[in-house]
Amino acid sequence: MSQVLSNFVRALRAQDVRVSISESVDAGRVAELVGFEDRQVLKDALSQVLAKTDDEKFAFNECFDQFFAFDQFKPPKPASNENDAEAESEQSADGEGQAGEEGEDQDGDGGESEGSGQPSDSGSALGSGGSGSDDRESAAEGSEASPDRDLTALLESGDDVELQGQLAAAGREVGADRIRLFTQRGLFTRRIMEAMGLDGLNETISQEQRSGTSAGEARADNLRELREAFRLEVRDYVERQLELYTANAGRQLREEVLSKINISNVDRRDFKLMQALVRKMAKRLLALNSRRKKKSRRGQLDVRRTIRQNIEYDGLMFDIAWKQTKVDRPKVVAICDVSGSVAQYATFLLMFLYSLTEVLPKVRAFAFSNQLGEVTDLFAEKKIEEAIAEALSVHGGGSTDYGQAFEDFEAIALDDIDHRTTVLILGDARSNFGDPRADILDKIHDRARRVLWLNPEGKTLWNTGDSEMKRLSPHCDRAVVCSSLNDLERIVSDILRTAV
Amino acid sequence: MTAPRVEITDIQDGFAKEGYICNAHIATAIFLARNLDKPILVEGPPGVGKTELAKATSEYLNLELIRLQCYEGLDEAKALYEWKYGKQLLYTQVLKEKLGDLMEGAQGLAASMDRLHEFDDTFFSEEFLEPRALLKSLWSEDGSVLLIDEIDKSDDEFEAFLLELLSEYQITVPELGTIKAKSSPIVFLTSNNTREIGDALKRRCIHLYIPFPDADLETRIITARVPEVEEGLRKQLVSFVQNLRDLELKKVPAVSETIDWARTLVLLHAKELDSEMVRNTLNVLLKFQDDIDNIDSDINALTTKARSAAE
Structure with a gap:
C-alpha cells in the first residue's frame, strides 16, 4: 500500500474512525482499482470500505477533504x-x-x-x-x-x-x-x-x-x-x-482521564465533554444490550413447537424444543440525593439512565434532599441539562434527611415497585443524625427485585460521622462505591445484563 | 482497462434501464463489489430502495436473484440446507426388500456391515440434500445475486455463521465437507439499523449508506417509476415530500411512499396538488395517525410551498 494511503488511514484513526488492518488492505486494493485521478470516485470508494457508521462517514468526509486538500498556491499580495x-x-x-x-x-x-x-x-x-x-x-x-x-x-x-x-x-x-x-x-x-x-x-x-x-x-x-x-x-x-x-489526540487523552477521576473533581468547563462521554458510553452499552435475550428453561417441554418441529422426521420426536422465556428489560427506579455534596453524581447517573431509554424504557427518577419528589416527567419534557438544573433547584439545597425522603417515597411510589424493579439509591447516606428509617428501605427491598446503593464516598469514609451506611446497607443487595464515570458505566451495564 | 468513472457511469445507465435511478455513490459500491469480490452491506432508512438495489443488480447483470429474508430464530437449516428426511425414510422403506439381496453371501456381522457401509453414503449425498438460499447461491453455475434481507433482524449466532460465507464464499457442512462457490455471488446484506451490526461482519463488507434522495434524484426516480405523472405535478409532489421530511414526524415518508403517492394521484387524475386532494391521500404518505393529525394544520402552507417551488 502506498505511503499516502497509510498516512490517510493514520489520519482517519486520529479522527476516531476505527480502521482495522484488513480494512486498510481493502483501501489499498480500492486505490489500485480506481486510481487517484478522479477524486470523487476515490472518495466514494474509500468511504465505503473505511467508514462504516454514520459518525465515521461524517468524520471520513471531513478528513478526506482535509487530507487531499490542494490549495492553489496564492500569488504574493502586497498586503x-x-x-x-x-x-x-x-x-x-x-x-x-x-x-x-x-x-x-x-x-x-x-x-x-x-x-x-x-x-x-x-x-x-x-x-x-x-x-x-x-x-x-x-x-x-x-x-x-x-x-x-x-x-x-x-x-x-x-x-x-x-x-x-x-x-x-x-x-x-x-x-x-x-x-x-x-x-x-x-x-x-x-x-x-x-x-x-x-x-x-x-x-x-x-x-x-x-x-x-x-x-x-x-x-x-x-x-x-x-x-x-x-x-x-x-x-x-x-x-x-x-x-x-x-x-483528537488531546481530546482522547482528556476523555480517558475524565472517565477515571472522581466526578466531584470534574471541572465545570469539562461538563460538555463529560456529557459527550456519557453518551458515548451509553451508546456502547446500547449496542451490547439492544437485543432481547431469551433463556431456555430446560426441563419444560414446549409440546407445540416440538411437534411442529418434528413433522419432517415423520413425527419421531428427536428434536426437542424447550420453553423459553424472554428476559425482561429491568424497570429502574433511581432515588438520588441531590444535596450539594452528591448532586454532581446524580447528574451523571441520571444522564446515563436517560441515555439508555431504548433499552431501559421504564426509568423513574426521584430526587431529594430533605423532601422527595418525582422528576421523571421533567426528564421526559425537557432537555437533560435543563431538567437536571431544574431538579436540583427544586429539590436540592436543603439539609439531607433520609428518613423523610424514604417516608415520601413510601407514600408516592412504594406500590409501584414489583419483582422486576431495580432500585438504585445514590447518596452518601449522611442523614444529619436523623433516623434514616431503615425499616422503609427494608420494605422496598422486600418488594423490589434488588436494591443497589451507590455511594460516591470511598469505603473508608462509610460509617464515619453522620454516615448511616451501617444501618442502611444490610437492606441493600449490594452497596458499592461509585465515584467515576467508569464506575457508573460498570454499574449500569450490570443492571442491563441481568436476566429475570 | 476502462477508467473507473466510465464503468461507474455504465452501471448507472444500466440501472436506469431497469428503472432503478441511483447516484454515482451507489454505482461505485456495485463497481467495487464486482471488482473486489466483496459483499455489500446496505444501510439506510426503510423504503429508500435497499432491496430494490439487489433486484436491479440481478436484472442488470442478468443473474438469478436468491433472497433470504432474515428473522429472529432463523437458523442454518432454513438458510443453508436440510436433509430430505421424508425421502430418506421412504427410500429405506422401499429398499427394505432389496436389503436381503444385498446381504446375500455376506459371512457374519462384520462382512454385512462392510457391505452396508458401501451404501450409506448414498443416503447422505446431494441427492437427498435440500439446498436453501445460501447453498443455492453457492451452487449456482454462473454466479448469482444473493440478497440477505434485514440482517439486523437475525440473531447474533446467524450473523457469526455468515462470516465464513462472506469472506471466503464457502460454507462447511459437517456431512459433506466444505462447499466452495462455483462462482462468487454478489452478496447484498440490508439492515434497517434496528440494532448495531457486529464489527466482524462490517469489516468484511463494503458499507453503503443510502440516505433519502435529494429533490433532483427523487424527481428522476418518479419519472422512471411512474412515467404517467405529468411534469408539473411531479415537481410539486416531490417538493411536497421533501418538505415533509424536514418536519418532525414519527416516520418520515420514504421513496417507496412517494412512488405510491404518485400512483395514487395518477389514479385520481390529479393535474396538480391542492390541499383537499392532499388531505384525502395523506394516508398513503404517512403511516401514523399522530403524524397525519399533526401536519393537518400545515397542509395548506405545505401545498402552496410545493406549488410555488415547482414553478
Missing part, C-alpha cells in the same frame, strides 16, 4: 507584509531557533554562507546544499534551472500543481506526518523549505541584490515576495498535517 511580521514573531516565540535565521534571510544582507545557517537540520536537509550550489551557478547565468528542486525557477514559473506536488514530496521526505506538537510548526516549515531548495533561492536573491542593476534588484524583490508567500503556503501545509494527525 502580505503584515502577515509576515505576525508569522515571524510567532515563529520566534516558538523558540525553535529557526526564526532567527529566517529573519536574517529576510534582511537580504547576503551574508549567508554555505553551512553557517542550519546547524540543527543538517540531517533532514540532505541534498539541499548540493542543489543550492547548483542553483548559484545557474542563477548567475540568470536562466538555466537545475533538474530537480529548483525552487527559484519553480516559484517564478508559477506552476502551482508542480509546486504542490513537490511540497507534498518534501513533506514526506522530512516526515511532516510525524509532527506532534504545536511548537514544531516552525521547525517543520523550515525543514520542508530547505528540502525544496531554499538555500538556492536565498543565494539567487542575494546575488541579484548584489548585482546592482535595477533589473536584478527588481527580480530579487519579486523573489523575496514569492518566497514569503511560499513560506506561508508551507506553514499552512504543516498546520494541516498537525491538525490531521493530532486533532
Whole structure:
C-alpha cells in the first residue's frame, strides 16, 4: 500500500474512525482499482470500505477533504507584509531557533554562507546544499534551472500543481506526518523549505541584490515576495498535517482521564465533554444490550413447537424444543440525593439512565434532599441539562434527611415497585443524625427485585460521622462505591445484563 | 482497462434501464463489489430502495436473484440446507426388500456391515440434500445475486455463521465437507439499523449508506417509476415530500411512499396538488395517525410551498 494511503488511514484513526488492518488492505486494493485521478470516485470508494457508521462517514468526509486538500498556491499580495511580521514573531516565540535565521534571510544582507545557517537540520536537509550550489551557478547565468528542486525557477514559473506536488514530496521526505506538537510548526516549515531548495533561492536573491542593476534588484524583490508567500503556503501545509494527525489526540487523552477521576473533581468547563462521554458510553452499552435475550428453561417441554418441529422426521420426536422465556428489560427506579455534596453524581447517573431509554424504557427518577419528589416527567419534557438544573433547584439545597425522603417515597411510589424493579439509591447516606428509617428501605427491598446503593464516598469514609451506611446497607443487595464515570458505566451495564 | 468513472457511469445507465435511478455513490459500491469480490452491506432508512438495489443488480447483470429474508430464530437449516428426511425414510422403506439381496453371501456381522457401509453414503449425498438460499447461491453455475434481507433482524449466532460465507464464499457442512462457490455471488446484506451490526461482519463488507434522495434524484426516480405523472405535478409532489421530511414526524415518508403517492394521484387524475386532494391521500404518505393529525394544520402552507417551488 502506498505511503499516502497509510498516512490517510493514520489520519482517519486520529479522527476516531476505527480502521482495522484488513480494512486498510481493502483501501489499498480500492486505490489500485480506481486510481487517484478522479477524486470523487476515490472518495466514494474509500468511504465505503473505511467508514462504516454514520459518525465515521461524517468524520471520513471531513478528513478526506482535509487530507487531499490542494490549495492553489496564492500569488504574493502586497498586503502580505503584515502577515509576515505576525508569522515571524510567532515563529520566534516558538523558540525553535529557526526564526532567527529566517529573519536574517529576510534582511537580504547576503551574508549567508554555505553551512553557517542550519546547524540543527543538517540531517533532514540532505541534498539541499548540493542543489543550492547548483542553483548559484545557474542563477548567475540568470536562466538555466537545475533538474530537480529548483525552487527559484519553480516559484517564478508559477506552476502551482508542480509546486504542490513537490511540497507534498518534501513533506514526506522530512516526515511532516510525524509532527506532534504545536511548537514544531516552525521547525517543520523550515525543514520542508530547505528540502525544496531554499538555500538556492536565498543565494539567487542575494546575488541579484548584489548585482546592482535595477533589473536584478527588481527580480530579487519579486523573489523575496514569492518566497514569503511560499513560506506561508508551507506553514499552512504543516498546520494541516498537525491538525490531521493530532486533532483528537488531546481530546482522547482528556476523555480517558475524565472517565477515571472522581466526578466531584470534574471541572465545570469539562461538563460538555463529560456529557459527550456519557453518551458515548451509553451508546456502547446500547449496542451490547439492544437485543432481547431469551433463556431456555430446560426441563419444560414446549409440546407445540416440538411437534411442529418434528413433522419432517415423520413425527419421531428427536428434536426437542424447550420453553423459553424472554428476559425482561429491568424497570429502574433511581432515588438520588441531590444535596450539594452528591448532586454532581446524580447528574451523571441520571444522564446515563436517560441515555439508555431504548433499552431501559421504564426509568423513574426521584430526587431529594430533605423532601422527595418525582422528576421523571421533567426528564421526559425537557432537555437533560435543563431538567437536571431544574431538579436540583427544586429539590436540592436543603439539609439531607433520609428518613423523610424514604417516608415520601413510601407514600408516592412504594406500590409501584414489583419483582422486576431495580432500585438504585445514590447518596452518601449522611442523614444529619436523623433516623434514616431503615425499616422503609427494608420494605422496598422486600418488594423490589434488588436494591443497589451507590455511594460516591470511598469505603473508608462509610460509617464515619453522620454516615448511616451501617444501618442502611444490610437492606441493600449490594452497596458499592461509585465515584467515576467508569464506575457508573460498570454499574449500569450490570443492571442491563441481568436476566429475570 | 476502462477508467473507473466510465464503468461507474455504465452501471448507472444500466440501472436506469431497469428503472432503478441511483447516484454515482451507489454505482461505485456495485463497481467495487464486482471488482473486489466483496459483499455489500446496505444501510439506510426503510423504503429508500435497499432491496430494490439487489433486484436491479440481478436484472442488470442478468443473474438469478436468491433472497433470504432474515428473522429472529432463523437458523442454518432454513438458510443453508436440510436433509430430505421424508425421502430418506421412504427410500429405506422401499429398499427394505432389496436389503436381503444385498446381504446375500455376506459371512457374519462384520462382512454385512462392510457391505452396508458401501451404501450409506448414498443416503447422505446431494441427492437427498435440500439446498436453501445460501447453498443455492453457492451452487449456482454462473454466479448469482444473493440478497440477505434485514440482517439486523437475525440473531447474533446467524450473523457469526455468515462470516465464513462472506469472506471466503464457502460454507462447511459437517456431512459433506466444505462447499466452495462455483462462482462468487454478489452478496447484498440490508439492515434497517434496528440494532448495531457486529464489527466482524462490517469489516468484511463494503458499507453503503443510502440516505433519502435529494429533490433532483427523487424527481428522476418518479419519472422512471411512474412515467404517467405529468411534469408539473411531479415537481410539486416531490417538493411536497421533501418538505415533509424536514418536519418532525414519527416516520418520515420514504421513496417507496412517494412512488405510491404518485400512483395514487395518477389514479385520481390529479393535474396538480391542492390541499383537499392532499388531505384525502395523506394516508398513503404517512403511516401514523399522530403524524397525519399533526401536519393537518400545515397542509395548506405545505401545498402552496410545493406549488410555488415547482414553478
